[in-house]
Each structure stands twice: as C-alpha cells, then as structure tokens.
Amino acid sequence: MSTSLRNNGAALLSLSAAALLVAGLSLAIFWAPEDADQGISQKIFYIHVPVALTAYAAFFWAAWKAFRLLWKGGDRYDLESYTAVHMGVIFGVLTLVTGSIWAKVSWGQWWVWSERQLTLFLILFLFYSAYFMLRYSTDPGPRRARASAVYALFGVVLIPVSFLAIRLAEGLIHPVVFKRDGPAMEGSMFLTFCVCFAGMLALGGALYLVELSGKRADASLRALRERLA
Amino acid sequence: MSTGEKYLWAAYLVLFGAVLLYVVLISLKVGRLERELTTLAELAREREGRGG
Numbered sequence: 001m002s003t004s005l006r007n008n009g010a011a012l013l014s015l016s017a018a019a020l021l022v023a024g025l026s027l028a029i030f031w032a033p034e035d036a037d038q039g040i041s042q043k044i045f046y047i048h049v050p051v052a053l054t055a056y057a058a059f060f061w062a063a064w065k066a067f068r069l070l071w072k073g074g075d076r077y078d079l080e081s082y083t084a085v086h087m088g089v090i091f092g093v094l095t096l097v098t099g100s101i102w103a104k105v106s107w108g109q110w111w112v113w114s115e116r117q118l119t120l121f122l123i124l125f126l127f128y129s130a131y132f133m134l135r136y137s138t139d140p141g142p143r144r145a146r147a148s149a150v151y152a153l154f155g156v157v158l159i160p161v162s163f164l165a166i167r168l169a170e171g172l173i174h175p176v177v178f179k180r181d182g183p184a185m186e187g188s189m190f191l192t193f194c195v196c197f198a199g200m201l202a203l204g205g206a207l208y209l210v211e212l213s214g215k216r217a218d219a220s221l222r223a224l225r226e227r228l229a
Numbered sequence: 230m231s232t233g234e235k236y237l238w239a240a241y242l243v244l245f246g247a248v249l250l251y252v253v254l255i256s257l258k259v260g261r262l263e264r265e266l267t268t269l270a271e272l273a274r275e276r277e278g279r280g281g
Contacts, residue, residue, distance in 0.1 A: 025241065041233035044240045051244070094247055098240045105236035207251060214258050221265050228272050 010213070013206035020199030027192040044102040046192055050200035052095040052121070056159050058088030058204060059128060063156035066149035078145035079219070081152050083212045085131050087204060092125040120162040127155050 028046040035042035062084035069077035099118070100110045112118060131151055138144040183190045230238075 039233045040231065041236050043237050047240060047244050090247070090251070094244060097243050101236050101240045101243070105233055203248070210255060214255065214262070217262050218258075221262060221269065224269055225265070228269060228276070 010206050010209035013202045013209065017199050017202035017206050020195055020202055024192060024196035024199045027188075027195060032189050032192040033186060038106055041102065041105040044098060044105075046196045047200075048095065048098040048102055049193065050197040051091055051098060053197060054200045054204040055088050055091035055095050057201065058084050058091060058208070059124075059152075059156055059159055061208075062088060062152045066152035069145060069149045070153070075145070078148065079215055080212065081149060082135065083208060083215055085128055085152060086211060087208050089125070089128050089132075090207075091204060092121075092128065095121065096125065117162070120158070124155070124158045124162050127158060131155070 024046065028043050032043065032046070034040050062081045065077045065081035065084060068074075069081060099121075103112065103118075104110050131148065134151055135144065135148050138147060183193075185193070
C-alpha cells in the first residue's frame with residue numbers, strides 16, 4: 001500500500017469511525033431499550049463487545065501478516081504483524097477494563113476467576129503482551145521477525161478457544177448473546193450493536209494505519225541516521 | 230444519577246479517554262520525528278556544504 005493511499009485510508013477510516021461511533025452511542029443511549037434484567041448498565045454491552053471483537057480481529061490480522069511473512073518473507077509483514085499485535089493489546093486492555101466495570105455493576109465484583117470466558121481472555125491478553133518481551137529480547141533482523149511471526153501465529157489458536165469456551169462451559173454467569181439461532185436481543189438492540197461494532201472496527205483500522213505510518217517513519221529515520229553517522 | 234448510569238458513563242469515558250490518550254501519544258511521537266528529521270536535514274546540509 002502506498003504512503004498516500006495509506007494516509008487517505010487512515011483519514012477515511014477515522015471519519016467513518018467518528019461518524020459511526022457517535023451514531024452508535026447515540027442510538028445506545030437514546031433509542032435502544034433498557035434491558036429488563038440489568039437496566040441501563042446493560043448498555044455497556046455496546047462498547048464492551050465491539051472492543052473485544054476488534055481485539056480478536058487485530059490478533060487475527062497479526063497472525064495473517066505473520067503467515068505471509070513466513071510464507072513469502074519481507075520486512076513489511078513483520079512491521080504490519082507487530083503493529084496489529086500492538087493494536088490488539090490496546091483493545092485487549094479496553095476489553096478488560098470495560099468488562100470489569102460491567103461485572104462490578106452486574107455481579108457486584110470486578111473480576112470472577114471461575115468464569116472461563118474471562119480467564120481465557122486474560123490468558124490470551126497476557127500471551128500477546130509477552131510478544132513484546134520476546135521481540136525486544138532479540139536483536140532486530142530476520143531471526144527476530146521469524147520468531148515473532150511464529151509466536152503471533154501460535155496465539156491465534158487461543159482465539160477460537162476463548163470464543164467457544166462460553167458455549168462449552170456450564171453454569172456460567174457471563175451472558176451468551178450470539179447463539180446458533182441468531183442474536184438473543186431485540187432488533188433495535190442488534191442494529192445499535194452493529195453500528196457500534198462497525199465504528200469500533202473502523203477506529204481499530206484507523207489506529208492501525210496511523211501507528212503503522214509512525215513505525216515506518218521511525219524505521220526510515222533510524223536507517224537515515226545510521227547512513228549519515 | 231443511578232449507580233447503573235454512573236458505571237455506564239465510566240465505561241464510555243474509559244473508551245473516550247483511551248482514544249484521547251492515544252492522540253496525545255501520537256502527537257508527541259510526530260513531534261519527536263519532526264525534530265529528528267530537522268536534525269538529520271541540517272546534518273545532510275552541512276555534509277553538502279563541505280562537499281562530502
């Protein structure tokens with residue numbers, strides 16, 4: 001992707017993210033009905049779930065770029081995979097924080113260790129956080145790129161496990177909203193969720209492209225500094 | 230404001246705060262890159278002046 005196309009893409013995605021998130025959160029606050037059980041606090045769902053799904057998407061993107069690196073080689077895939085993991089970890093922190101706030105108001109506790117869904121997401125988050133330790137403990141070069149790519153690919157295996165855990169486990173208090181026969185919510189709630197999810201994906205994409213541009217500029221400057229030294 | 234509303238706004242503020250923090254960090258990074266670029270441009274001009 002050329003620099004101008006990437007910058008235009010980031011601008012377009014930023015505008016889309018702003019429009020969709022403003023629309024989505026307005027729908028969530030003023031239009032979507034309150035949940036019969038949880039009341040207004042259920043509206044945390046409209047940011048918590050899209051943030052979590054965006055984190056998963058970023059980790060998938062990182063794995064895809066890692067796969068491309070191992071398959072075809074090339075420095076660009078290493079930087080793209082690294083940036084995607086970076087974004088995934090940021091969205092992972094937001095998932096854990098918004099989830100904890102929701103847990104506190106719904107269950108009366110910030111965290112419940114017996115919930116496999118929560119614990120598996122925490123494991124996934126810690127696994128990808130350790131990616132940075134691996135990356136910065138090795139000298140830059142093809143060896144580090146390959147080791148990081150293998151690590152990013154291994155991590156993606158944890159995503160379906162984390163996603164399916166809630167369906168395989170019994171006696172959970174974490175709600176299951178998306179079932180085989182469709183979403184277990186009203187049409188207006190689902191539409192609001194879809195707008196928020198599209199906005200969050202656009203935000204994730206915009207941040208990814210901005211971060212990638214910054215990292216590429218950093219790398220180019222470092223190379224220039226070495227040539228001029 | 231009910232307890233549920235307080236927690237709801239707290240969650241929304243966390244998201245807004247995170248985006249704002251990211252913008253601040255990126256603007257600091259852009260500032261640093263600009264300073265480094267200026268230094269390197271001066272270095273390149275000095276080299277050219279000396280005929281190197």
